[in-house]
Amino acid sequence: MAQQTKTDLPEGNSETIRLCQGCELPVEVVPVARGKSAYCPRCGTQLYRGGTPSLSGNLAIAITCLLLFIPSHFFEFISIRLVGVMIPATLPAGTLTLMSEGFVVLGLLILFCSSIAPLLVCSSVVTAHLALRYRWFKLLKYSLVLVQQLKHWVMLDVFLISIAVSCFKLQDYSDIFVGPGLLGLVMLQLTTVLLITRVSVRRYWEAWRGEDTFQFKKKQVHCHSCHLSQPEGDHCVRCGSELHHRMPNSVQKTWAYLIAATVAIFPANLIPISILITNGKRLEDTIFSGVASLVNTDMLGIAIIIFVASIVVPVAKILGLGYLLLAIKFKRKVFHKQRMMIYFAVKWIGKWSVMDLFVISIMMTLVDRDQILNFTPGFGAVAFGAVVVFTMLAAESLDPRLIWDNYSKRESFQNSSPITPKPVKSASNQNEKELEHE
Numbered sequence: 049m050a051q052q053t054k055t056d057l058p059e060g061n062s063e064t065i066r067l068c069q070g071c072e073l074p075v076e077v078v079p080v081a082r083g084k085s086a087y088c089p090r091c092g093t094q095l096y097r098g099g100t101p102s103l104s105g106n107l108a109i110a111i112t113c114l115l116l117f118i119p120s121h122f123f124e125f126i127s128i129r130l131v132g133v134m135i136p137a138t139l140p141a142g143t144l145t146l147m148s149e150g151f152v153v154l155g156l157l158i159l160f161c162s163s164i165a166p167l168l169v170c171s172s173v174v175t176a177h178l179a180l181r182y183r184w185f186k187l188l189k190y191s192l193v194l195v196q197q198l199k200h201w202v203m204l205d206v207f208l209i210s211i212a213v214s215c216f217k218l219q220d221y222s223d224i225f226v227g228p229g230l231l232g233l234v235m236l237q238l239t240t241v242l243l244i245t246r247v248s249v250r251r252y253w254e255a256w257r258g259e260d261t262f263q264f265k266k267k268q269v270h271c272h273s274c275h276l277s278q279p280e281g282d283h284c285v286r287c288g289s290e291l292h293h294r295m296p297n298s299v300q301k302t303w304a305y306l307i308a309a310t311v312a313i314f315p316a317n318l319i320p321i322s323i324l325i326t327n328g329k330r331l332e333d334t335i336f337s338g339v340a341s342l343v344n345t346d347m348l349g350i351a352i353i354i355f356v357a358s359i360v361v362p363v364a365k366i367l368g369l370g371y372l373l374l375a376i377k378f379k380r381k382v383f384h385k386q387r388m389m390i391y392f393a394v395k396w397i398g399k400w401s402v403m404d405l406f407v408i409s410i411m412m413t414l415v416d417r418d419q420i421l422n423f424t425p426g427f428g429a430v431a432f433g434a435v436v437v438f439t440m441l442a443a444e445s446l447d448p449r450l451i452w453d454n455y456s457k458r459e460s461f462q463n464s465s466p467i468t469p470k471p472v473k474s475a476s477n478q479n480e481k482e483l484e485h486e
């Protein structure tokens with residue numbers, strides 16, 4: 049490509065151009081009102097949020113979250129009265145019971161999604177502030193990488209719904225009492241959601257070194273770690289991450305995780321995931337028979353929730369990702385936007401499938417009295433845990449830009465100069481869509 053001069057640039061100047069991280073379309077940055085977000089006009093990815101950033105607000109919320117970890121983790125969230133004995137349930141207790149009964153990986157998965165991931169995200173925000181204050185590059189980089197990678201694994205909301213489901217399942221056997229930990233958990237959930245929606249990795253990098261201090265003539269590649277569009281190169285000039293037009297081996301990795309999930313989904317559905325022993329009777333339940341028995345006991349609402357979370361969501365994720373991969377392979381030229389919606393949906397619904405595992409962990413804590421009532425997970429639960437992890441990893445391995453690779457030639461990034469005026473569109477305001485965060 050010939051040397052590009054300033055005169056080749058579109059109206060305005062190149063400083064206001066950015067490449068969309070979802071489809072690599074060059075987009076002109078326009079001011080957006082506070083509380084609104086700018087979305088890519090082609091693929092619908094959220095590009096940036098309006099208003100002036102208040103990073104200190106994030107710090108306050110992150111510290112609040114860290115303080116709330118104490119009541120939410122060390123006080124019981126519910127207690128049940130079983131044969132005259134009060135049994136409390138705390139958040140870590142369920143995972144410890146699981147591990148002590150030999151389900152170590154399952155226990156670790158539940159501990160990670162309900163405690164470790166939220167804890168790491170909140171403390172990484174605090175360390176990012178420290179790093180900005182004292183100009184520690186490495187600490188900033190790793191803190192922000194943690195925030196970006198782990199925010200999809202924060203599943204406190206799923207845990208709260210799982211508590212409700214467990215209560216419904218237990219109401220026949222015992223009296224249920226709400227403990228102070230539940231209030232702590234609800235508060236922690238609210239503050240973490242607030243934190244995750246507010247924290248923008250790009251804004252932290254902007255505070256480190258603003259985009260306007262780089263005088264780029266061309267913007268050809270977008271850094272996925274700090275969201276700086278910049279000229280072609282091996283490493284990002286701001287954060288030092290490797291630059292790729294497409295994530296390396298994205299398709300192969302996604303296929304691998306998807307095939308693993310497809311293999312695991314069979315034992316997950318065929319082998320019992322929970323074993324309940326009441327009065328000497330042994331009740332083994334697969335996911336489906338669990339749903340069926342909930343229907344039989346007139347708990348239709350709970351049955352629908354479990355059915356959707358445990359059967360519909362994993363199958364829909366596998367089919368959705370499989371369709372996206374096939375469409376990439378056979379270079380389908382239509383319905384790019386619809387495929388992007390599938391991609392957003394698959395990323396968003398993913399975590400809800402973990403619910404049944406949370407329910408098992410809560411039931412384990414509460415119903416572990418050998419005499420009358422005993423509850424243990426079956427090996428189906430381990431396979432189900434694998435399905436959840438593999439489908440989440442598959443969704444994260446897929447580079448959405450691949451979906452747009454063969455978008456009509458005229459508009460395609462690869463076949464035209466990256467910042468010719470034609471593909472540049474002003475980012476549109478679409479307040480209602482809140483799918484992908486920058």
Ligand SMILES: [Zn+2]
Binds near residue numbers: 093
């Ligand atoms: Zn886009």
Ligand SMILES: [Zn+2]
Binds near residue numbers: 288
């Ligand atoms: Zn970067």
